[in-house]
Amino acid sequence: MGIVERYLIALAIIFTVPWALWRFGRTDRWAPLVVVQILAGIVLGPGLLGRWFPEQHAFVLTPDVMQALSGLAWWAVMLFVMIAGIELDLRQAWRRRLESGVTAGLALGVPLLLGSAAAIPLVLTPGWMGAQALPWQFVLGVGMSCAVTALPILLLLMDKLELTRHPLGQRILRYASLDDLAIWAVLALIVMDWERVGRQAGFMLAFGVVTWAFRRLMVRASETDRWCLLPIWLAVCAFGADWAGLHFMVGAFLAGAVLDAEWFDQRRMDLLRSHVLLVLMPVFFLSTGLRTSWDTGGWDVAGAAALLLVASVVGKLAGVHAAGRLLGWGPGEASVIGWLLQTKALIMIVFANVLLDRHIITGATFTALLLMAVGSTMLTIPIVEPRLARLLGRATRSGHAAVDRNDLAGDVAGAVGGEKVH
Template identity: 30%
Template sequence: MPSLAQVAATGSDANLQLMLKVFPALVLILLVAGICGRIAQMVMQPRVLGEMVAGVLLGPTLFGALFPDAQATIFPPEVRPVLYVLSTIGLTLYMFLVGAGIDHGSRVPGEERRAGVLAAAGIAPSMFLGCVTGLILWSTLSRPDVSRWEFAFFVGGALSLTAFPMLARILYERGLENSPIGRLSIMAAAVDDALAWCLLALLTAVHLGAGLADALRTIVLTALFAVFMLVVVRRMLRPLGRELARTGDFGPTVMYAVILIPLTAGWLTDWIGVYSVFGGFLAGLAMPRDAMFREALHTRMMGVVSTLLLPVFFTFSGLNTELGGITGGTMVLAFLLIMAAGFSGKYFGCSLSMRAFGFSWREAYAVGALMNARGLMILIFINIGLAQGMITRELFAMLVLVAVITTAGAMPLYKLALPDRLEAARRSSDDPEPPPDVEDVSLTRSVQ
């Protein structure tokens, strides 16, 4: 019988071997993500697009196809659970920062109502067309244990998303974050994403429930937890904002709190059955709304989250993305149908809504292009669906392509609708507005 020392030594050796396998994977992930992110910026695209593409390139589509032995060595089966844990922590903290960065206020009377209409104009057509597409493709792309309507609503929910953080960054970089189209777009995108998360929570509860009673239990617990976070926890956290205003910086106690709260919330929502990102997002919404607090929060956390943890998530997604599966006439037609439904519903719905508000056609199409980008948000959505067994890898790969194409097309379509000279004229013709809030600047500088 081996001694305790021998057992401990064996365990330590196994841990060391695992660490020596994880480190090369992280080095390659960060190297490829950094290169692809820089290339994306050189061609006037957001860095996050390059990181998304990097994740796909490291998967079976390119790296695995050209160098299968090297990929198997760098990403062996025992490393993938570690990447999954790191990506889950990263997503939870990222959604925490997104929730903390949402500006709930409105500077113009009636703007919240118009933003709600714009959000509905983007969600309703996308949801309808996505559901119709899902009903048509259910027998082709769905898992056998997923009902027709569950599958249809998942496709509709994925296509109704907007990349809120990326949209905010684009508007800030172009000096339009305080323009009428900028404020409306940011507020509407936040509503879009919040409703999509609610739908995914409902679908997850229904799918994972052993029966209707379990599904209702999950839904009720999720609603109660959301109320607790947004009412009770938000009030309890107000002193953190006052403490930061008094000291001018995060102390150790505040830093522990802002790390523990989203991780604990993520753990609880995972226990409830609706995935940890929901807890992280709710924790962000519960944070103090003070501008200084939000600025300090993003300054402290976003660099590590976006530089280290999000590329791990993109790679973990890429390892599950097999674009080679989208072959043959049936699969290609299915992808084109999904792409057409997603693009037309969001683009024309938002454009017509903006035109109805009295904006020019050029401004309307510019907003339609921005609202049509799905970025990281759809990747989070479909990764949850894949992890919970709601979708197949074929549909996952198709929706990854939708994310990449709509994100890549956002800026070219925006500039086609609103060239620089017209954008500058529009910016100068806007009524003077107060300077952007510190929290808006910090979010848009840091996210994606």
């Protein structure tokens, strides 16, 4: 059988298995399709399916097939990261900068500290830190993985909760946007090639100049031309970042972050994100699953994943509750916000893939982080739903509805900065 036939068989498996499990298992409440796709990628990897059915695994997923799938996965995740960059709206956060800065800082900083502390035993144990990593890179990378909020998955879950257009939902998106920006800044620091600092400085200087020219071009272009220019811009930015010693994912994020969302029809952008998730990202999830490793020992990996999950959830909730006390939030708000912000999945998986590419973490650490991200995301909806219902009921009973039925936040910005929260 030729490579084309094997490639098509692999694609059929990639798209069929997760969908069947999601649809017939009715997992949507606790495991959205994207989470099932990630889990399916792990199962289809060499550590599980490859061990149980080695001949069949090797027959379909040959090196040539994997190379073809990897190219598709790279493009899929670059598109996804660029869209996340485009949708990053820092203007709302700037308008409410005191509230947003305090909350985002604590929501990121506390789990970062706890996650970094949890990484220290792994540094001291062989088999967890990558061959080319310095201890600070490993500790910071694992700590940031625990602190990440997956903005695209957060949007997906808030849609299920009918919270996206709600004032509370808009607040959560502001906090997540600031954390998302910090995540990519830390990633750029971790993967920076200190032997090629001059090349990286040259890239950033050139990127600034080219971005200025490209933005002027986009302002003058029609909307149709803007959509056509988008993949060209993505490829150029990703190439430049990778050439400079940064990772192409950093370039993909920068490509989107410097563009204005208003230049594109929001409905079409939502459709593009949905189509990328539906048609392309499952291939990335499979390639992610193929990178998992159980060589260190299944129980050791599971134990590390549990430790990181505790650090991630406890840190996020502690940070958000501290922000709530400082800013005078109402009862129950910090719990709902904290559980939503601890959602991981996609962005953390992209982050961990970059760390694995640069040999900062090993396959065992990558697998533990992947399990932590999946567990974190699966906890969100079942825990948030009853808390959100109580919060909505409490706000209605206390008379908030007479002023603004949806204003669960009260007037935080009015209290701290003289501006009403909408």
